[in-house]
Amino acid sequence: MNLSTNSLGSSVKFRHFLSFIFKILSLLGLLLGLIVLLVLIGDLIRRGGDRLSIDFFTNFASRKADRAGILAAWVGTLWVMLITAVLTIVVGVSAAIYLEEYAPKNRATRLIELNILNLAAMPSILYGLLALGLFVHQMKLGSSLLTAGMTLSLLVLPVVIVASREALRSLPFTLKEASYALGATQFQTLVYHQIPAALSGIMTGVILALSRAIGETAPLITIGALTYIAFLPQSLMDSFTVLPIQLFNWLSRPQEEFHANAAAAGLVLLFLTFLLNGVAILIRIKARKNIKW
Amino acid sequence: MMSKALALIVFFAGFQSFAEKVAIDGSSTVFPITEGIAEEFQNANKGIQVTVGISGTGGGFKKFCRGETDVQNASRPITESEIKACQEKGIRYLELPVAYDAIAIVVNPANKFLSEITTEELKKIWEPSAKGTVTKWNQVNNKWPAEEFKLYGAGSDSGTFDYFTEAIVGKSKSSRGDYSASEDDNTLVMGISKEKNALGYIPLHYYMENQKKLKAVAVVYKGKSQKPDLEAVKSGAYAPLSRPLFIYVSDQSLGKKHVEKFVTFYLKNAIKMAEEVNYIALPKIAMDMTQEHFQSKKWGTVFKGHAEVGMKVEDLMKKEKQ
Numbered sequence: 001m002n003l004s005t006n007s008l009g010s011s012v013k014f015r016h017f018l019s020f021i022f023k024i025l026s027l028l029g030l031l032l033g034l035i036v037l038l039v040l041i042g043d044l045i046r047r048g049g050d051r052l053s054i055d056f057f058t059n060f061a062s063r064k065a066d067r068a069g070i071l072a073a074w075v076g077t078l079w080v081m082l083i084t085a086v087l088t089i090v091v092g093v094s095a096a097i098y099l100e101e102y103a104p105k106n107r108a109t110r111l112i113e114l115n116i117l118n119l120a121a122m123p124s125i126l127y128g129l130l131a132l133g134l135f136v137h138q139m140k141l142g143s144s145l146l147t148a149g150m151t152l153s154l155l156v157l158p159v160v161i162v163a164s165r166e167a168l169r170s171l172p173f174t175l176k177e178a179s180y181a182l183g184a185t186q187f188q189t190l191v192y193h194q195i196p197a198a199l200s201g202i203m204t205g206v207i208l209a210l211s212r213a214i215g216e217t218a219p220l221i222t223i224g225a226l227t228y229i230a231f232l233p234q235s236l237m238d239s240f241t242v243l244p245i246q247l248f249n250w251l252s253r254p255q256e257e258f259h260a261n262a263a264a265a266g267l268v269l270l271f272l273t274f275l276l277n278g279v280a281i282l283i284r285i286k287a288r289k290n291i292k293w
Numbered sequence: 294m295m296s297k298a299l300a301l302i303v304f305f306a307g308f309q310s311f312a313e314k315v316a317i318d319g320s321s322t323v324f325p326i327t328e329g330i331a332e333e334f335q336n337a338n339k340g341i342q343v344t345v346g347i348s349g350t351g352g353g354f355k356k357f358c359r360g361e362t363d364v365q366n367a368s369r370p371i372t373e374s375e376i377k378a379c380q381e382k383g384i385r386y387l388e389l390p391v392a393y394d395a396i397a398i399v400v401n402p403a404n405k406f407l408s409e410i411t412t413e414e415l416k417k418i419w420e421p422s423a424k425g426t427v428t429k430w431n432q433v434n435n436k437w438p439a440e441e442f443k444l445y446g447a448g449s450d451s452g453t454f455d456y457f458t459e460a461i462v463g464k465s466k467s468s469r470g471d472y473s474a475s476e477d478d479n480t481l482v483m484g485i486s487k488e489k490n491a492l493g494y495i496p497l498h499y500y501m502e503n504q505k506k507l508k509a510v511a512v513v514y515k516g517k518s519q520k521p522d523l524e525a526v527k528s529g530a531y532a533p534l535s536r537p538l539f540i541y542v543s544d545q546s547l548g549k550k551h552v553e554k555f556v557t558f559y560l561k562n563a564i565k566m567a568e569e570v571n572y573i574a575l576p577k578i579a580m581d582m583t584q585e586h587f588q589s590k591k592w593g594t595v596f597k598g599h600a601e602v603g604m605k606v607e608d609l610m611k612k613e614k615q
Contacts, residue, residue, distance in 0.1 A: 063329040063570060142361075143346075224318075224356075228328045228345035230335050234312060239344045249347075252477045254502035 041270065048263025056264060060230035061246060065257030070265050072229045073246035076145070077214065077272065079233060080242055083149025084156070084213050089206055092157050096164030096202075097190065120158035127155045128222025136223055143224035146236040151219050156209035163205020167198035200287035207280035211273045217244040243269045313551040318346035319353025319366030320452045321476065322394055322496050323538045325570040326563065327366050333566075334558050341551050349476060350452030358384055363546035364556070367539045368394065368452030372465070373598030385544040385592040389556075389583050391563045393573035395526045395535035396457055397500040399507040401491050406430075406437055409511040409518045412533065415461045418444070418492070424469040430490075444472035445481045445493030457494050460533040482506060494534075497521055498571045526573045538572075544592065560584055579607050 059069025103109045131151035141147045171194060179189040195202075220226075220242060226249065229241040243265055250262035317327055324347050331343040348356065350367045357365040358378035370388070371379070379386065398415070400407050417423065417433050430437035447454035449466065454474075459465040475481055478499045485491040486506035500509055500521065511520040514532050525531035540559065546552045560583060567574035575583065 060332075062332055063325060224346060224348065226347050228324075228331060228343075230332060231312075231342045238312070239314075239316075239342070252479055254479060254482070254499050 041267070044263045044267045044270070048260045048265070048267060051260050051264035052267065056261075061228060061241075061249075062230075065255060065261055068250075068258070068261055070243065070246055070268065072232060072241050073243045073265065074268060074272075075232050076229070076240040077242045077269075079145050079240065080148045080152065081210060081214060083145060083236070084152040085206065085210055087149060087153040088156055088160050088209060091153070092160035092206070093164050093195075093202060095157070096161045096168065097195075099161070100165045100168045101186070101190065101194075116158050116161055120162065124155055124216055125218040125222060127151055128219030130154070131219065131223050142237065143227070143239060144237045145233050145240045147223055148220055148225060148240060148242070149236075151223060152213040152216060155216065155219060156213050159209045159212070160202075160205050163208070164198070164202045167201025167205070168194060170201065171197050196287075197291055200284040203283045203287065204280050207276055207283070211276045214273060214276065215244055215269060217248055220245055221248070243272070313341045313549075315341065315343045315364065315546075315552050315555045316346075316362045317344065317364040317366060318348050318356050318362045320350040320368040320538070321347045321478075322350075322368040322452060323366035323391070323540070325498075326392055326538070326566050326572060327364075327540070327559075329566045329570055330559050330562055333562065334555055337558070338551075338554070341555070343555065349448075349450035350455065351450050354378075357386075357541060357543065358382055360384055360543070360545065363543060363549070363552045365541040367541055369456045369459075369465075369536065370539065370596035371541065371594050371598070372455075376594065376598055386541045386594075387544075387547070387587060387590065387592060388594045388596075389540050389542065389560065389587060390537040390575065390579065391540055391559070391583065392538045392567040392575055393526050393535055394538050395497040395521050395531055395573070396453060396460075396494050397497045397521045398492070398494055398510045398512060398534070399485055399500055400493075400510055401485060401487075401489050402506070402508045403489050404491075404508060407492075407510055409513050411513040412461060415512075416463075418442075419446075419458070419468055420462045421467055421469055424471050440490055443484075443488045443491045444469075445484050445491055445495075446472050446474055447478075447481075447494070448474040448476040451476050453494070453496055456536050457534070460536075497526065497535075497573075501571055523573050527576065535573075537575075547590075556587065560587055576607070582607065 056069045057074065058071055059067060060071050061073070062068040099109065099113065103112075128151065131147060131154070135141045135147045135150055136143060141150075175193055175197060176189055179193050184192070225239075225241065225245055227239060227241055227245075228249075229239060233240050247262045247265045247269070250258040250265065253259075315331075317331070324345060328345050331345050335341065335343055345366075346353070346362075350369055353362070353365050353367070354371060354375045355378070356362045358375060358381075360382055365386075371386075398410060414433050418427060427433065428441050429439055430442055431439045446468070447457065449468075454468070455465045458468045462468060473481070473484055478495050481493050481495050482499055482503050485493045485495075486503070500507055509521055511518045512531070512534060513519075517530075519525050519531050521531050521534070526535040529535070540556075542552070542556050547556070560580070563583075564574040564577065564580055574580075
């Protein structure tokens with residue numbers, strides 16, 4: 001390298017300039033995302049904001065736009081999310097633990113791992129078709145709450161498995177060694193040390209997965225949930241409706257007033273998603289505090 | 294075997310629901326009437342759960358003939374293959390006309406040259422052999438401009454598609470495939486209102502709700518030109534594109550008290566509800582005949598698997614009686 005002090009100086013300036021440009025570009029990327037979100041929310045508020053009232057939450061759907069509400073839809077959404085969460089946590093975390101801690105490291109395991117990653121990229125409507133054949137027709141569960149919960153759970157399982165494995169893997173190996181050194185079994189090590197330590201990562205994965213599931217429409221329409229419902233579910237086998245489906249139904253009507261209702265329902269759905277993400281952050285903070293190494 | 298075992302497991306897990314239910318599915322065209330009736334019925338009868346799905350007439354009949362639903366919304370009569378499917382499962386049914394609907398031929402408001410169209414011209418545009426070859430207005434009628442048209446129509450799961458093809462092309466489900474198809478009529482309205490050279494067919498009430506965005510074209514049938522409106526549909530003058538809408542009720546379901554109660558309620562309120570949701574109600578005399586048909590429990594269909602084009606419900610019900 002044969003650089004004069006002069007050219008070195010200008011080259012340093014140039015590099016600083018480049019890094020400044022990069023910073024601006026990153027900032028623009030962030031702003032673009034935020035602006036789109038703000039415009040979306042502003043648009044929804046403009047279209048449907050004045051439909052948000054207590055009645056809107058306590059009324060069932062109706063053929064009259066000003067009387068129509070989302071009672072069945074938001075209760076249905078909470079039910080479906082609850083069922084999905086329980087199924088996903090139990091199955092997803094177990095699968096992750098097995099793959100990470102127990103599975104032999106051979107070709108079959110690698111094949112399974114690869115396919116889980118592939119599954120995460122499957123279009124959601126295919127899960128709907130699978131559920132239609134398996135849950136609705138074969139197992140005769142109908143288009144019930146249980147079917148919906150199982151369908152959405154299938155849909156988000158790959159994400160949860162991958163996130164949980166990452167969380168377990170990122171723990172320092174010394175944690176395990178210390179536990180073994182004190183005579184703990186593998187099971188005790190998992191239950192008392194690894195899972196609590198990985199909990200914040202696992203829960204983040206679960207909640208991110210749920211906030212994807214909460215907005216899903218296609219697989220639920222496939223299992224036959226595009227339905228007028230004016231009652232609250234009383235058992236897992238009852239028919240149901242959820243917010244995205246109610247939204248879809250209102251948008252497909254010719255009358256403009258129903259489109260305002262759809263915008264209002266969209267706001268509620270957005271708020272629920274924010275809420276879920278908020279809970280994820282809280283859990284993460286709390287879980288981190290509880291780790292005392 | 295496997296499926297039965299799984300069904301049993303679920304049953305014993307205590308997930309069974311004991312609420313009284315009326316399960317309805319089928320046509321999106323009949324949906325607004327049935328939805329309104331279901332709403333009023335549940336207000337009057339707390340505790341009975343009524344669900345109204347939108348699977349299209351074809352999709353709905355599949356469920357109905359498997360015994361999964363109690364009531365079927367249909368924007369066309371049951372077809373031969375559906376009659377067979379129901380027979381195989383031993384499902385008998387009542388066929389009850391509840392209202393009229395019509396299909397409107399619509400174009401963009403900017404279209405100045407098209408104010409009426411003959412059924413022959415419509416056939417020229419929509420028959421399967423037109424696919425890829427008939428693409429310009431002047432190929433259909435040489436007084437029309439030499440510009441390409443854009444077609445919009447119902448998707449193949451919809452009763453509107455079945456009825457339109459039967460009435461215009463002469464054979465149900467026989468249509469060209471190169472057009473923008475949607476089961477969602479709003480999509481069609483949007484498309485036609487934005488495209489200067491658009492031509493499409495949609496259920497009449499979608500035109501009624503969007504008269505500023507669309508222009509309806511009169512249909513010339515047997516030398517008579519007729520614009521679509523409520524009166525013309527009721528009197529039978531808007532032929533061949535007006536049609537009766539039905540509900541079908543299965544015999545097993547009618548054995549359940551709450552389903553019978555629902556259907557009774559439906560027939561009693563159908564005229565009022567049809568008018569309220571901007572549909573064309575049956576004339577009272579035709580509704581009385583539907584009532585009578587329901588009381589006398591005459592099972593089966595009068596159509597032998599084909600929609601009769603341009604028939605009034607009164608004539609139809611006379612046929613049902615025989």
